[in-house]
Amino acid sequence: MFKTYADLEIGLHRRYAGGFTVELRLSKPESETEDQLASSELAAFDLQMLRQAEHEPERYGQLLATSLFADPAVREKFAVATSLDQLLRLRLLVGPSAPELHDLRWETLRHPSDNSPLITGERLLFSRYLSSADWRRVHLQAKRELQALVAIANPVKGVGTDPGQWPLAEIDVAAEQKRAGDALGVGIPVAIAPGPITLDGVIANVRAQCPDILYLVCHGGRPAGEPILFLEGQEGEVVAVPAGELAQQLRQLEVQPRLVVLASCRSAGGDRLSSAGGALASAGPRLAEAGIPAVVAMQGDVSMGTIERFMPVFFTELREHGHIDRAMAVARNIVRDEPDAWMPVLFLRLKSGRIWYEPGFAEDGGFKKWPALLNAIEEGRCTPILGSGLTDAVLGARRDTAQRWADSYHFPLAPHSREDLPQVAQFLSINQDPMFPFDELKKQIRQELIRRYRGDLPPQLTNASLTEMTAAVGKQQREANPTEPHRVLAGLPLPIYVTTNPDNLLADALREAGKEPQVELFHWAADPGIEWPPSIYDAPTPTYQPSAQQPLVYHLFGNLDYPDTLVLTEDNYFDYLIGAARNRALIPPALLKALTVHALLFLGFQMDDWDFRILFRSIVSREGEEVRRRYFHVGVQVSPEEGRFLEADAARAYLDSYFGSDKISIYWGSAEDFARELSQNQSSARASGR
Numbered sequence: 001m002f003k004t005y006a007d008l009e010i011g012l013h014r015r016y017a018g019g020f021t022v023e024l025r026l027s028k029p030e031s032e033t034e035d036q037l038a039s040s041e042l043a044a045f046d047l048q049m050l051r052q053a054e055h056e057p058e059r060y061g062q063l064l065a066t067s068l069f070a071d072p073a074v075r076e077k078f079a080v081a082t083s084l085d086q087l088l089r090l091r092l093l094v095g096p097s098a099p100e101l102h103d104l105r106w107e108t109l110r111h112p113s114d115n116s117p118l119i120t121g122e123r124l125l126f127s128r129y130l131s132s133a134d135w136r137r138v139h140l141q142a143k144r145e146l147q148a149l150v151a152i153a154n155p156v157k158g159v160g161t162d163p164g165q166w167p168l169a170e171i172d173v174a175a176e177q178k179r180a181g182d183a184l185g186v187g188i189p190v191a192i193a194p195g196p197i198t199l200d201g202v203i204a205n206v207r208a209q210c211p212d213i214l215y216l217v218c219h220g221g222r223p224a225g226e227p228i229l230f231l232e233g234q235e236g237e238v239v240a241v242p243a244g245e246l247a248q249q250l251r252q253l254e255v256q257p258r259l260v261v262l263a264s265c266r267s268a269g270g271d272r273l274s275s276a277g278g279a280l281a282s283a284g285p286r287l288a289e290a291g292i293p294a295v296v297a298m299q300g301d302v303s304m305g306t307i308e309r310f311m312p313v314f315f316t317e318l319r320e321h322g323h324i325d326r327a328m329a330v331a332r333n334i335v336r337d338e339p340d341a342w343m344p345v346l347f348l349r350l351k352s353g354r355i356w357y358e359p360g361f362a363e364d365g366g367f368k369k370w371p372a373l374l375n376a377i378e379e380g381r382c383t384p385i386l387g388s389g390l391t392d393a394v395l396g397a398r399r400d401t402a403q404r405w406a407d408s409y410h411f412p413l414a415p416h417s418r419e420d421l422p423q424v425a426q427f428l429s430i431n432q433d434p435m436f437p438f439d440e441l442k443k444q445i446r447q448e449l450i451r452r453y454r455g456d457l458p459p460q461l462t463n464a465s466l467t468e469m470t471a472a473v474g475k476q477q478r479e480a481n482p483t484e485p486h487r488v489l490a491g492l493p494l495p496i497y498v499t500t501n502p503d504n505l506l507a508d509a510l511r512e513a514g515k516e517p518q519v520e521l522f523h524w525a526a527d528p529g530i531e532w533p534p535s536i537y538d539a540p541t542p543t544y545q546p547s548a549q550q551p552l553v554y555h556l557f558g559n560l561d562y563p564d565t566l567v568l569t570e571d572n573y574f575d576y577l578i579g580a581a582r583n584r585a586l587i588p589p590a591l592l593k594a595l596t597v598h599a600l601l602f603l604g605f606q607m608d609d610w611d612f613r614i615l616f617r618s619i620v621s622r623e624g625e626e627v628r629r630r631y632f633h634v635g636v637q638v639s640p641e642e643g644r645f646l647e648a649d650a651a652r653a654y655l656d657s658y659f660g661s662d663k664i665s666i667y668w669g670s671a672e673d674f675a676r677e678l679s680q681n682q683s684s685a686r687a688s689g690r
Contacts, residue, residue: 005087005125007351010068014097015041022074026081037081040071050104057342061108062115069112079113082124089325089353090119093129102128102285105299107332107342120336125325127348130288138293138349139639141212141258142673143187143322143356149211149257150180151193151202153218153231155238168219168230168238176217176263179308183315188213196232199241203249206257212355214257220264220283220298227282229264243283251290258355259324260287261314262297263307288347294324294355295347302343310335310344322356324348359669359677367665370681373635376599377492377682380548383594384492386499386506387611389604389639390485390671394473395503396448398609405440422610426570438563442466445560449473467504467561474505478512481672485603488675490515495546496594497553500611501604502560507553518544521555521565523586524579530564537588546590554591556615573614580618602636604671637667637674 011023024037045067053060069075082088094101106128109118119126154171177192184190193205197218206214219230220243227243250256262283284297296314313334317327328346335341361367376382388398399419405411406418409428417423425437446466453473454462461472478487489497490509499506510517518536536544546552557576558565567576605612667674 005089005353006084007089007091008081009091009093009129011093011095012043012098012101013095019044020098020101022068022071024074024077024081028086038071038074038077040074042071042074043067044070045101045104047100054105057105057108057339058110060105061110061117061342064104064106064108065110065112065115065118068109075112079111082111087122088124090124090126091129091348092126105342107299107345117336119329120333120341122326122329122333125323125329125353127325127328127346127353129349130285130347138258140352140354140357142359142669144359146188146213146356147209147211148180148184148188148190148213148215149193149205149209150177150184150190150215151197151205151217152176153197153216153229155230155232156236171217171219179312180215180315183312184213184215184319187319196234196236198232198234198239199246199249202231202246203253206250207253210255211257213259213261215261215263217263220262222282227286229262229283243286246283247286247290250287250292256290256292258292259294259296259318260292261311262287262295263311264298284345284347288349293349296324296328297345297347298343299345300340300343302340303338306335306338306340306343309338314344318355323353324350324355325353357668359667359673361665361667367667369665371685373599374681374685377494380493380495381598382492382494382601383496383498383598384489384494384601384603385615386489386497386501386603387605387609388501389606389637391501391503391505391604393672394449394470394477394505395445401441401444404444405437420610422568422570422573425568429569429571435563437568438566441566441568442560442563445470470503470505470560471508474503474508475512478509483672483676483679485671485675487512488679489603493548495548495551496591496598497551498591498595499553499555500557500615502555502558502566504559504561510551510553515548516550517553518546518550519553519555519559520588521559521562522557522580523583524556524558524567524576526579526583527564531562532565533559533562546588552588552591554588556618557611567614573610576614577618599635603674604637606639635665635667637669637671639670 007025007027009023009025009027011021011025013021013023015021019041020043021039021041022043023039026035026037046063050060050063053063069078092106107119107126109126110116111118118124152171152173154173155168156170181190191205191209191211193202202214202216216229221228221230228240229243229246231239231241233239250260264283282297282299284295284299287295287297310331314327314331317330318324321327325346325348328344332341332344373382392398398421402419402421402424405424405428409431411418411424411427413423413427425441428437428440446469449457449469450462453476456476457469457472461469464472474486478484481487486505486509489506490513497506504519507517507519519533520535520537521533523532536542544550555565557567560566567573602612667677669677
């Protein structure tokens with residue numbers, strides 16, 4: 001079971017030469033607000049005195065505490081916050097105005113009240129926070145999908161004509177491989193990077209294997225102020241690789257590791273307080289700034305003995321519960337008696353501190369209603385409602401599209417709006433012209449398909465229509481993966497599917513399953529300029545009734561084949577709400593009934609997205625509320641994306657506000673996770689004759 005922590009942030013910002021502002025902020029798990037506990041401008045750090053105490057960790061930590069908590073108000077508030085009967089995540093945020101403070105040995109910090117070590121237990125989890133210009137979202141990984149890549153550099157030759165230029169101790173490669181395998185291999189598959197461990201080789205292995213964890217063992221240092229890692233050349237010789245070059249190479253990857261562990265002396269900086277660039281120029285911070293969500297690195301000449309004790313505990317804990325900062329705390333406690341116990345440092349951008357999750361329904365004792373859900377599916381009394389999460393792997397994520405547009409076209413609004421596609425599209429419709437975002441969307445999808453699948457597509461398809469290209473990629477995905485969500489959904493005996501997506505992937509999958517889907521678009525606008533496709537209900541006496549063999553695929557927000565019908569900008573969504581109220585008679589009666597008395601499965605939504613909110617306000621929340629309260633069950637698949645609805649209770653309360661019902665089951669995991677579990681339960685039920 002995951003423990004609940006409050007967040008206590010210490011923010012440090014420069015006020016004047018030698019003086020800094022200290023801010024304390026506390027966020028409790030039961031509260032949506034953040035409280036500023038204290039703010040002071042009295043902090044000043046004597047670098048000369050700290051330098052003199054470098055070999056005395058206890059005195060060094062005491063000096064840090066004296067400077068940090070110089071203001072009695074800050075000291076008192078910190079003491080109160082850390083004495084509460086509450087587990088704490090303590091984050092140190094050093095602002096861009098004070099980069100030299102990154103080079104201080106914060107992991108030696110002592111408690112201002114009793115001078116006890118502050119960060120050697122599980123009640124207080126410590127990490128350093130660094131912001132990043134990398135805007136990509138961090139997706140958590142299902143535990144069973146975790147993978148690790150271990151690279152161990154042990155160069156044996158010198159550089160050029162001076163073999164003694166870098167006198168490096170030999171690394172026991174076999175012992176390091178065994179240590180990593182023993183700690184990770186029980187639950188996390190480990191791949192060993194083949195030698196020689198060159199920079200290009202490491203990057204090529206990361207690109208090919210997409211590991212969640214990169215464990216790099218090597219020597220490192222800052223001989224001239226510039227942080228370097230000692231890797232290998234093609235002949236096994238020593239190659240000094242600048243930390244910035246490794247960071248830049250990792251930044252360019254489409255899929256980055258979620259955690260990089262550098263078992264390398266001086267890889268987090270700290271060997272010289274006055275060196276140019278300080279620790280910001282060292283490998284750990286460079287990687288964090290390049291977008292790596294979590295980096296564990298060393299801030300000094302850490303002994304191999306400490307590494308040998310620290311790393312197995314760290315990886316074992318990580319495998320057990322997935323919280324990086326908690327694993328760090330437990331491992332640090334194991335080596336607390338070592339003089340260099342303070343050297344491992346964690347740079348963390350993950351609010352939850354978590355690297356993996358366990359897919360499944362968030363209910364005590366597990367989901368007990370699989371038989372009822374499977375019965376509803378077999379009887380055709382279940383209606384899937386599909387969101388954009390089902391198409392992210394093929395068409396690209398909508399939030400990534402919004403970020404690209406915001407960067408390319410200098411979106412002027414708040415940073416948190418830069419991943420909101422309707423807001424960014426609205427800006428483009430005004431800044432450029434009304435059709436510009438629709439044209440850009442088609443162009444963006446085409447570029448994404450070519451970038452991801454050029455090598456898998458026949459050459460003629462790269463110049464084909466967007467519809468043909470999407471169909472070809474979708475078919476490849478379904479053929480390669482038996483539990484691809486559209487393939488699993490198409491195999492269900494259901495009469496009605498509702499989608500907010502503009503693609504034809506579901507209809508294609510249904511045809512492959514031998515069915516005859518009837519595609520309909522909701523006429524959300526009465527604009528005569530919109531080209532709506534012919535409707536099966538346009539016949540003078542329509543006789544069509546949705547069935548498992550001829551299912552209805554109902555597009556609520558338009559289709560890419562008819563760009564005018566797309567709901568994309570903020571204005572489109574507002575017009576949609578108006579149209580949904582005025583044109584309800586155009587919604588097929590069979591669909592309205594299904595939304596009232598069928599079990600609903602929401603797949604591929606983020607609950608704070610426009611699609612999800614507008615969907616409820618326009619149709620679902622208004623149809624048969626009293627009936628739903630008596631008979632209706634809702635299943636919602638929620639991807640545990642970092643920073644969004646990571647707690648089941650919060651998500652359930654959010655959904656209660658829409659449904660007014662407690663008959664809600666939340667599935668934590670990706671759409672692929674849900675499709676896999678649904679398929680497995682179907683197979684088990686059929687095998688047992690249920």
